[in-house]
Amino acid sequence: MPAPPTRPALRARYDRRRQELVDVAATVFAERGYQATSMDDLSEATGLAAGGLYHYIDGKEQLLFLICDELLQPLLVEARAIVAAGGHPEAVLRTLVRAWVVHVELHRTYMLVFQQERHVIERDPRWSTVRDHRKQFERLLDDVLVAGEAEGAFAFADRGLALLSLLAMVNYTPQWLRAGGRLSTAAVADGFCDIILGVTPPTA
Amino acid sequence: MPAPPTRPALRARYDRRRQELVDVAATVFAERGYQATSMDDLSEATGLAAGGLYHYIDGKEQLLFLICDELLQPLLVEARAIVAAGGHPEAVLRTLVRAWVVHVELHRTYMLVFQQERHVIERDPRWSTVRDHRKQFERLLDDVLVAGEAEGAFAFADRGLALLSLLAMVNYTPQWLRAGGRLSTAAVADGFCDIILGVTPPTA
Amino acid sequence: MPAPPTRPALRARYDRRRQELVDVAATVFAERGYQATSMDDLSEATGLAAGGLYHYIDGKEQLLFLICDELLQPLLVEARAIVAAGGHPEAVLRTLVRAWVVHVELHRTYMLVFQQERHVIERDPRWSTVRDHRKQFERLLDDVLVAGEAEGAFAFADRGLALLSLLAMVNYTPQWLRAGGRLSTAAVADGFCDIILGVTPPTA
Amino acid sequence: MPAPPTRPALRARYDRRRQELVDVAATVFAERGYQATSMDDLSEATGLAAGGLYHYIDGKEQLLFLICDELLQPLLVEARAIVAAGGHPEAVLRTLVRAWVVHVELHRTYMLVFQQERHVIERDPRWSTVRDHRKQFERLLDDVLVAGEAEGAFAFADRGLALLSLLAMVNYTPQWLRAGGRLSTAAVADGFCDIILGVTPPTA
DNA sequence: TATGAATGAGCCTTCATTCAT
DNA sequence: CATGAATGAAGGCTCATTCAT
Numbered sequence: 080m081p082a083p084p085t086r087p088a089l090r091a092r093y094d095r096r097r098q099e100l101v102d103v104a105a106t107v108f109a110e111r112g113y114q115a116t117s118m119d120d121l122s123e124a125t126g127l128a129a130g131g132l133y134h135y136i137d138g139k140e141q142l143l144f145l146i147c148d149e150l151l152q153p154l155l156v157e158a159r160a161i162v163a164a165g166g167h168p169e170a171v172l173r174t175l176v177r178a179w180v181v182h183v184e185l186h187r188t189y190m191l192v193f194q195q196e197r198h199v200i201e202r203d204p205r206w207s208t209v210r211d212h213r214k215q216f217e218r219l220l221d222d223v224l225v226a227g228e229a230e231g232a233f234a235f236a237d238r239g240l241a242l243l244s245l246l247a248m249v250n251y252t253p254q255w256l257r258a259g260g261r262l263s264t265a266a267v268a269d270g271f272c273d274i275i276l277g278v279t280p281p282t283a
Numbered sequence: 284m285p286a287p288p289t290r291p292a293l294r295a296r297y298d299r300r301r302q303e304l305v306d307v308a309a310t311v312f313a314e315r316g317y318q319a320t321s322m323d324d325l326s327e328a329t330g331l332a333a334g335g336l337y338h339y340i341d342g343k344e345q346l347l348f349l350i351c352d353e354l355l356q357p358l359l360v361e362a363r364a365i366v367a368a369g370g371h372p373e374a375v376l377r378t379l380v381r382a383w384v385v386h387v388e389l390h391r392t393y394m395l396v397f398q399q400e401r402h403v404i405e406r407d408p409r410w411s412t413v414r415d416h417r418k419q420f421e422r423l424l425d426d427v428l429v430a431g432e433a434e435g436a437f438a439f440a441d442r443g444l445a446l447l448s449l450l451a452m453v454n455y456t457p458q459w460l461r462a463g464g465r466l467s468t469a470a471v472a473d474g475f476c477d478i479i480l481g482v483t484p485p486t487a
Numbered sequence: 488m489p490a491p492p493t494r495p496a497l498r499a500r501y502d503r504r505r506q507e508l509v510d511v512a513a514t515v516f517a518e519r520g521y522q523a524t525s526m527d528d529l530s531e532a533t534g535l536a537a538g539g540l541y542h543y544i545d546g547k548e549q550l551l552f553l554i555c556d557e558l559l560q561p562l563l564v565e566a567r568a569i570v571a572a573g574g575h576p577e578a579v580l581r582t583l584v585r586a587w588v589v590h591v592e593l594h595r596t597y598m599l600v601f602q603q604e605r606h607v608i609e610r611d612p613r614w615s616t617v618r619d620h621r622k623q624f625e626r627l628l629d630d631v632l633v634a635g636e637a638e639g640a641f642a643f644a645d646r647g648l649a650l651l652s653l654l655a656m657v658n659y660t661p662q663w664l665r666a667g668g669r670l671s672t673a674a675v676a677d678g679f680c681d682i683i684l685g686v687t688p689p690t691a
Numbered sequence: 692m693p694a695p696p697t698r699p700a701l702r703a704r705y706d707r708r709r710q711e712l713v714d715v716a717a718t719v720f721a722e723r724g725y726q727a728t729s730m731d732d733l734s735e736a737t738g739l740a741a742g743g744l745y746h747y748i749d750g751k752e753q754l755l756f757l758i759c760d761e762l763l764q765p766l767l768v769e770a771r772a773i774v775a776a777g778g779h780p781e782a783v784l785r786t787l788v789r790a791w792v793v794h795v796e797l798h799r800t801y802m803l804v805f806q807q808e809r810h811v812i813e814r815d816p817r818w819s820t821v822r823d824h825r826k827q828f829e830r831l832l833d834d835v836l837v838a839g840e841a842e843g844a845f846a847f848a849d850r851g852l853a854l855l856s857l858l859a860m861v862n863y864t865p866q867w868l869r870a871g872g873r874l875s876t877a878a879v880a881d882g883f884c885d886i887i888l889g890v891t892p893p894t895a
Numbered sequence: 896t897a898t899g900a901a902t903g904a905g906c907c908t909t910c911a912t913t914c915a916t
Numbered sequence: 917c918a919t920g921a922a923t924g925a926a927g928g929c930t931c932a933t934t935c936a937t
Contacts, residue, residue, distance in 0.1 A: 081896090084896095093896095109402070110402070110406070111402070112318065112400075112402050112403065114316065114318035114319060115318060115403075117930080117931060117932080118931070118932055118933080119489075119930095119931075119932095127897080127898095128897065128898045128899060129898080129899070129900095129932090129933085130897070130898060130899065130900095130933085130934075130935080131896075131897050131898070131899095133932095133933075133934080134896065134897075138932070138933075139931095139932065139933095191402070195399065195401075195402055196316075197399075197458075198313070198314070198315070198316050198395070198399055199316065199319075202314070234483055234484055235484070236474060236477050236478075236482070236483070236484045237466070237470075237474050239465070239466075240466070240471065240474040240475070240478070241478065243452070243455065243459060244448070244451075244452045244475070244478055246455065247448075247451040247452045247454070247455030248447070248448045248451045248452070250451070250455065251447065251450065251451030251454065251455070254401075255447060261443070262441070262443075262444070266441075267444065270440060270441050270444040271444070271448070273440050274440075274444070274445065274448050274478060274479065274481070275478065277478070277481045277482065277483040278440070278481065279438055279440070279481040280438055280439070280440045285731075285920075285921095288919090288920070288921095290919095293919090293920080293921095297920095297921090300921095321905080321906060321907080322906075322907060322908080323905090323906085323907095331921095331922075331923095332922065332923045332924060333907090333908085333923085333924070333925095334908080334909075334910080334922075334923060334924065334925090335921075335922050335923070335924095337907095337908070337909080338920085338921060338922075342907075342908075343906095343907065343908090489899075489900095492898090492899070492900095494898095497898090497899080497900095501899095501900090504900095517810070518810070518814070519810070520726065520808075520810050520811065522724065522726035522727060523726060523811075525926080525927060525928080526927075526928055526929080527926090527927080527928095535900095535901075535902095536901065536902045536903060537902085537903070537904095537928090537929085538901075538902060538903065538904090538929080538930075538931080539900075539901050539902065539903095540929095541928095541929070541930080542899085542900060542901075546928075546929075547927095547928065547929090599810070603807065603809075603810060604724075605807075605866075606721070606722070606723070606724050606803070606807060607724065607727075610722070642891055642892055643892070644882060644885050644886075644890070644891070644892045645874070645878075645882050647873070647874075648874070648879065648882040648883075648886070649886065651860070651863065651867060652856070652859075652860045652883070652886050654863065655856075655859040655860045655862070655863030656855070656856045656859045656860070658859070658863065659855065659858065659859035659862065659863070662809075663855060669851070670849070670851075670852070674849075675852065678848060678849050678852040679852070679856070681848050682848075682852070682853065682856050682886060682887065682889070683886065685886070685889045685890065685891040686848070686889065687846055687848070687889040688846055688847070688848045693917090696917095705917095729909080729910060729911080730910070730911055730912080731909095731910075731911095739918080739919095740918065740919045740920060741911090741912085741919085741920070741921095742912085742913075742914080742918070742919060742920065742921095743917075743918050743919070743920095745911095745912075745913080746917065746918075750911070750912075751910095751911065751912095897937100898935105898936100898937080899935100899936100899937095900934105900935090900936090900937105901933100901934085901935085901936105902931105902932105902933085902934080902935105903931100903932105903933100904930105904931095904932100905929105905930085905931090906928105906929085906930075906931100907927105907928095907929095907930105908926105908927085908928095909925105909926085909927080909928105910923105910924100910925095910926090910927100911923105911924105911925100912922100912923085912924100913921105913922085913923080914919105914920100914921090914922085914923105915919100915920100915921090915922105916918100916919080916920095916921105
């Protein structure tokens with residue numbers, strides 16, 4: 080990858096195209112799998128010739144990194160803001176989960192790729208940055224649960240299991256959630272919270 | 284793959300080695316990923332020369348198939364038996380989930396591989412058998428929830444979400460559950476049921 | 488094989504190199520045999536790295552197809568033109584055989600490969616196109632013999648045997664005919680016709 | 692290949708089986724091609740397990756050698772006898788060609804294999820024995836033509852071409868001659884001689 | 896910037912052959 | 917004699933990446 084252009088006008092176009100490339104890559108990776116996708120597939124999907132891709136990225140693996148990074152980074156930022164804003168634990172949790180599910184839905188393909196390649200990300204030392212972001216997010220989530228439990232707002236049979244379950248639910252979401260489905264994103268997020276918090280329907 | 288030997292004595296050894304190969308493959312696939320694992324990796328992991336593997340399998344993909352099949356087939360059989368045995372819905376559900384989690388724990392690597400390669404299995408028509416087994420199992424699970432709801436044993440805010448959550452939780456299990464961990468397998472299974480059913484701890 | 492370039496300048500070079508590759512392949516195949524020739528052999532013979540060959544072809548088998556096709560297609564076209572032009576049956580036959588022998592001599596290696604791999608071409612359904620061309624050419628030849636016999640220009644003891652013999656003679660030609668040999672191409676062609684037509688030398 | 696058994700009874704059975712193996716090999720080679728036939732194919736065709744084949748032969752290539760040898764050796768012996776017996780040149784030629792065509796028909800698969808692998812046999816020094824037999828046979832044939840020409844029994848426009856044509860015709864025979872076809876073996880042989888000798892049908 | 900030809904390592908698989916049983 | 921498991925060297929092909937144009 081040559082140095083990106085410095086003149087602002089060119090830089091803008093460059094950044095736009097690079098973002099487009101990452102988007103396309105996420106879509107194709109999500110469908111065929113990262114390993115099963117060839118640079119030629121991306122070349123075809125973007126309309127850029129094989130060599131042209133390398134003006135925007137260093138290589139195939141960097142695409143995977145960018146996908147993971149653009150998925151986790153903003154989520155972590157938003158989550159920190161929500162937690163920092165404070166409030167009643169349940170409100171914080173619900174706000175956080177809602178933002179999370181929205182994020183997952185908006186970056187559905189990114190999330191699918193991230194989950195698919197989890198075995199690499201979790202093991203390879205070169206992926207520690209991404210891994211750390213995931214861990215920080217999960218830590219944040221746990222903090223909220225701990226705080227709620229401490230304040231008596233939440234009563235978990237087992238907080239660890241509750242956290243793992245919440246992670247599982249939301250991570251699994253992109254496999255079935257589609258825009259315009261039976262449940263709205265907010266409903267899904269609230270539903271998850273209800274389940275975790277043991278909120279039973281009123282008629283019971 | 285040549286036809287398996289017919290003489291019983293040889294057949295037994297053949298089957299044993301083949302099973303061993305599938306086991307090793309599951310372990311290596313789980314660690315490095317199916318695509319990232321070369322037949323040479325398996326050759327090294329099994330101690331069998333590259334060509335020797337093909338006495339037991341038709342190709343790399345068949346290993347993936349066998350892994351999925353040996354994971355789902357017995358689970359489905361067991362699940363059907365549990366449901367057929369009948370009983371109070373909650374008892375049935377708990378028995379079922381417990382068996383499921385035990386199965387997942389025993390076939391941890393198989394499950395990891397199955398989850399990893401889900402994008403292939405769900406899309407490729409050649410994998411319809413495996414996909415069908417997964418669907419049948421999920422259908423069975425849903426039937427139990429439906430029955431429990433009908434009998435008034437369960438009260439879900441949203442049964443669909445409950446099912447998806449349960450699937451997510453158990454499918455996520457092999458990522459963190461280790462034998463000898465804080466929670467026993469049974470505790471985990473019951474914990475999952477509690478969460479789904481909205482069982483809150485005695486507010487002591 | 489990527490799509491061939493569309494820009495005319497590039498396309499010309501591409502076509503030239505591809506033709507070169509087919510030529511080299513025909514030569515090497517003719518010498519070592521199609522099956523006994525590895526892509527590495529072709530790589531070495533062309534000076535192109537192993538992978539580079541696949542810019543021009545889909546695979547080894549396509550080379551064999553192109554060789555057969557480039558051998559038969561133009562021959563058939565030329566033969567049709569000669570027959571269509573009409574004239575005295577003997578003149579037509581002699582013109583046809585002469586063109587045929589010239590063609591065979593010019594594409595000596597192609598012909599050798601075609602003959603060598605006849606057992607595949609005649610049996611495999613995927614080779615029906617090539618097979619059809621061969622049959623059409625032979626049919627054309629037979630038509631000429633039939634017409635000549637009908638007009639009383641030819642008198643065969645057995646026309647079927649005459650046709651088979653002519654085919655045998657010409658097909659066998661590349662095994663021994665060399666440019667600059669004792670007999671000119673035209674002499675060979677005429678000699679074949681003499682033999683088939685029972686023309687005996689003036690009993691001087 | 693271990694040493695063949697010496698006890699006569701065993702030796703007979705051994706020889707019979709070995710001959711059977713060569714026959715089967717010739718058939719399979721003729722159909723699929725020598726190179727395209729795997730030892731496993733032969734194993735299946737003979738009913739002998741892979742390793743068992745090596746009790747009778749040294750390797751795959753020896754099978755090819757035996758096929759060629761068993762084809763050419765007896766033909767050469769018979770041809771020599773016919774020529775040695777003497778007689779009118781035309782009678783000798785006709786007897787010889789008839790024996791030849793009969794031989795070719797009886798060893799149709801052997802001949803097909805021999806023709807298919809001609810490129811190896813003609814080039815590789817290891818095949819000089821087989822090549823020599825072929826050359827001796829052709830020499831014998833030429834001698835007959837020379838003698839006939841000298842005696843004024845034959846009048847060739849070009850004896851060399853006549854020889855090559857005859858070779859071509861007979862060598863091509865296994866590609867189309869089937870037992871029970873329109874022409875008897877003898878008729879075919881005589882037809883070839885008529886063509887070479889310029890014998891025109893009586894009605895002409 | 897973009898193209899597309901070219902590289903070369905690596906992958907999955909086949910196969911002739913050997914050898915313990 | 918026969919079996920069938922095992923070997924290991926190719927073989928055809930793919931693919932991430934480079935680079936002259």
